[in-house]
Amino acid sequence: MEHLLKVDQLKVNFNTYGGEVKAVRDVSFHVDQGEIVAIVGESGSGKSVTVQSIMGLIPSPPGMIKGGSIQFEGKDLLTLSKRQMRKIKGSKIGMIFQDPMTSLNPTMKVGKQIAEALITHRNFSKANAKNKAVEMLKLVGIPNPEARFQQYPHEYSGGMRQRAMIAIALACSPDLLIADEPTTALDVTIQAQVLELMKELQKKMNTAIILITHDLGVVAETAQRVLVMYGGVVVESASVMELFENPRHPYTWGLLQSIPDTDTSEKKRLVPIAGSPPDLFSPPKGCPFAPRCKYAMDICLEEMPTDYDISDGHTAKCWLNDERAPHPETFARLGETENA
Amino acid sequence: MYIVKRFVTMLLTIWVIASLTFIIMKFIPGDPFASDADVLPEHVLDNMRAKYHLDEPIPVQYVLYLKSLVMFDLGPSIQSETRSVNSIIASGFPASATLGIQAIIVAVVFGLLLGIIAALYHNRLLDYISMVIAIIGISVPSFILAPLLINYFAVKWGMLPVASWGSFQHSILPSIALATTPLAVIARFMRSSMIEVMNQNYMKTADAKGLSSFKIVFNHGIRNAILPVVSFMGPLFVSLITGTFVIEKIFAIPGIGKYFVDSIFNRDYPVIMGTTVFFSVILVVTLFLIDISYRFIDPRIKLTSKGD
Numbered sequence: 001m002e003h004l005l006k007v008d009q010l011k012v013n014f015n016t017y018g019g020e021v022k023a024v025r026d027v028s029f030h031v032d033q034g035e036i037v038a039i040v041g042e043s044g045s046g047k048s049v050t051v052q053s054i055m056g057l058i059p060s061p062p063g064m065i066k067g068g069s070i071q072f073e074g075k076d077l078l079t080l081s082k083r084q085m086r087k088i089k090g091s092k093i094g095m096i097f098q099d100p101m102t103s104l105n106p107t108m109k110v111g112k113q114i115a116e117a118l119i120t121h122r123n124f125s126k127a128n129a130k131n132k133a134v135e136m137l138k139l140v141g142i143p144n145p146e147a148r149f150q151q152y153p154h155e156y157s158g159g160m161r162q163r164a165m166i167a168i169a170l171a172c173s174p175d176l177l178i179a180d181e182p183t184t185a186l187d188v189t190i191q192a193q194v195l196e197l198m199k200e201l202q203k204k205m206n207t208a209i210i211l212i213t214h215d216l217g218v219v220a221e222t223a224q225r226v227l228v229m230y231g232g233v234v235v236e237s238a239s240v241m242e243l244f245e246n247p248r249h250p251y252t253w254g255l256l257q258s259i260p261d262t263d264t265s266e267k268k269r270l271v272p273i274a275g276s277p278p279d280l281f282s283p284p285k286g287c288p289f290a291p292r293c294k295y296a297m298d299i300c301l302e303e304m305p306t307d308y309d310i311s312d313g314h315t316a317k318c319w320l321n322d323e324r325a326p327h328p329e330t331f332a333r334l335g336e337t338e339n340a
Numbered sequence: 341m342y343i344v345k346r347f348v349t350m351l352l353t354i355w356v357i358a359s360l361t362f363i364i365m366k367f368i369p370g371d372p373f374a375s376d377a378d379v380l381p382e383h384v385l386d387n388m389r390a391k392y393h394l395d396e397p398i399p400v401q402y403v404l405y406l407k408s409l410v411m412f413d414l415g416p417s418i419q420s421e422t423r424s425v426n427s428i429i430a431s432g433f434p435a436s437a438t439l440g441i442q443a444i445i446v447a448v449v450f451g452l453l454l455g456i457i458a459a460l461y462h463n464r465l466l467d468y469i470s471m472v473i474a475i476i477g478i479s480v481p482s483f484i485l486a487p488l489l490i491n492y493f494a495v496k497w498g499m500l501p502v503a504s505w506g507s508f509q510h511s512i513l514p515s516i517a518l519a520t521t522p523l524a525v526i527a528r529f530m531r532s533s534m535i536e537v538m539n540q541n542y543m544k545t546a547d548a549k550g551l552s553s554f555k556i557v558f559n560h561g562i563r564n565a566i567l568p569v570v571s572f573m574g575p576l577f578v579s580l581i582t583g584t585f586v587i588e589k590i591f592a593i594p595g596i597g598k599y600f601v602d603s604i605f606n607r608d609y610p611v612i613m614g615t616t617v618f619f620s621v622i623l624v625v626t627l628f629l630i631d632i633s634y635r636f637i638d639p640r641i642k643l644t645s646k647g648d
Contacts, residue, residue: 055548057544057547057548085550086550086551086552087550088550089547089548089549089550090548090549090550090551091550094548095545095548097541097544097545097548099541102540102541102542103541103542103544103545104542104545105542105545105546105560105564106542106564106638106639106640107563107564107637107638107639108559108560108563113545116549116551116559117549117550120549120550120551120555121550152639152640154639154640165545168545168549169548
């Protein structure tokens with residue numbers, strides 16, 4: 001089957017005063033129709049840069065897409081002109097940003113901000129666009145949508161603003177929705193509501209979603225597949241079930257160990273991942289995680305591991321999965337006993 | 341409620357300005373007839389002082405002055421006996437206001453344009469060119485620019501009249517000369533404000549919606565960036581429409597600019613007071629209108645009498 005979105009060997013650099021930052025290094029993944037794919041990783045791991053390149057939102061300069069391709073519905077987005085790209089942005093791909101407080105224009109009525117996309121892409125008349133915008137506000141669960149249409153963002157609460165952002169992003173029924181940490185800036189109960197809403201709309205409209213988050217709980221709740229990114233590289237990629245059941249990269253182990261367990265009353269220390277993220281000015285020639293990895297071998301510092309196929313759709317970029325390496329499960333268990 | 345409160349404050353402000361001007365004016369040594377003291381006999385001078393109530397004690401003069409001010413009567417001019425201050429303002433203000441309004445239109449339109457272009461091409465050639473123009477505009481004084489404009493456009497190329505007042509052609513060169521500095525200041529304000537707005541998240545949202553760059557800048561950028569420029573425009577507007585001494589002098593324009601200066605040299609008390617009060621009324625009213633306009637530019641600003 002043809003993938004909806006296929007990112008292949010994407011490389012993105014940023015020119016800064018300190019030198020060239022290699023923010024995204026050979027990232028490849030795909031998203032299928034109607035699927036929710038999560039990208040997890042810590043700050044600076046390249047998640048946002050990856051999805052912003054899909055949308056053509058990398059500011060250039062200083063950003064530069066150095067290579068690779070982004071196939072979307074059979075077209076390479078990287079080769080499209082600005083004008084062609086504008087036909088896709090907001091129309092076929094919608095995007096929601098992290099901070100709903102600053103992502104809406106404070107001097108424009110919320111309704112108009114939703115209607116704008118419809119007028120631009122669907123040639124709606126003002127009246128039709130208004131009707132559709134009110135309908136969208138209703139769809140995202142904003143009560144009294146007619147009155148809310150006329151209001152400005154500062155009259156909305158944080159959760160409502162993120163709902164309004166979702167309404168903007170979904171107004172033209174895009175095939176793909178990119179949600180860049182949509183719940184990070186919201187408090188926990190609102191987070192759950194917004195995620196629930198996204199899941200519900202995703203089912204209703206059969207929109208594929210790329211969900212960026214650093215919350216594995218969110219991943220488990222919503223996504224079907226996960227990419228784990230570290231140092232600008234996808235280190236592990238698997239279905240959600242598979243990733244939680246059978247993680248094969250030490251960084252993923254670290255992430256899983258740092259989730260607090262609220263089900264048991266037993267007091268347990270969370271295990272942080274020691275060390276700090278790699279310097280992307282001159283990324284290590286080996287595995288980016290090797291300097292922080294408890295299980296690092298000599299080769300890890302020397303050579304970037306290839307993607308090892310663990311099972312169907314599950315790959316891990318770690319030398320431990322090589323048949324010549326000591327069996328990683330032993331280490332995983334070792335890690336568990338260490339923490340007990 | 342807010343408007344009523346503001347109105348009362350405005351009256352108070354004008355009263356304070358009028359009183360301070362009165363006090364300061366009385367501190368200036370000499371009086372309107374000091375230069376005639378050698379020529380005229382003492383009793384003539386006394387008569388003249390009596391006519392303008394200058395022989396009364398200062399508090400009485402003050403009360404008399406306030407009384408006529410409330411009646412919108414700014415009194416007679418001492419220097420030109422046949423004219424009242426009201427008629428001086430009435431005859432000079434139209435020319436000054438026309439010139440000022442034309443200048444402000446030029447300054448705002450081109451200032452905003454220059455500022456926006458500079459911001460959009462931040463740190464690129466067009467930005468540098470715009471800012472060089474702006475710096476020149478700020479640093480070249482109008483009394484240098486005006487003769488230069490006259491020399492080229494009027495004397496050498498004969499396109500426009502050298503000076504004087506009458507037709508629209510007459511107003512072009514002085515308007516440009518008057519507009520240059522505010523134009524440059526507006527451009528710099530707009531540039532920095534626009535650069536800040538371009539980095540805001542909602543601009544990224546607009547981009548992600550697939551809007552054209554033009555729409556992003558005009559529908560989402562300018563309205564957010566313009567507020568600091570608007571607050572600067574109030575005082576600017578007032579100082580331009582109430583006449584400027586230098587430009588009106590160079591172009592021989594019958595405006596009111598020169599009365600601000602001449603009246604002080606002549607100790608022409610009623611004209612000093614009249615022009616000052618006139619200026620402050622226009623200033624206070626304009627600032628009030630600017631405050632109200634904020635509400636329409638930025639919906640987050642509410643006009644309330646309390647700070648809630």
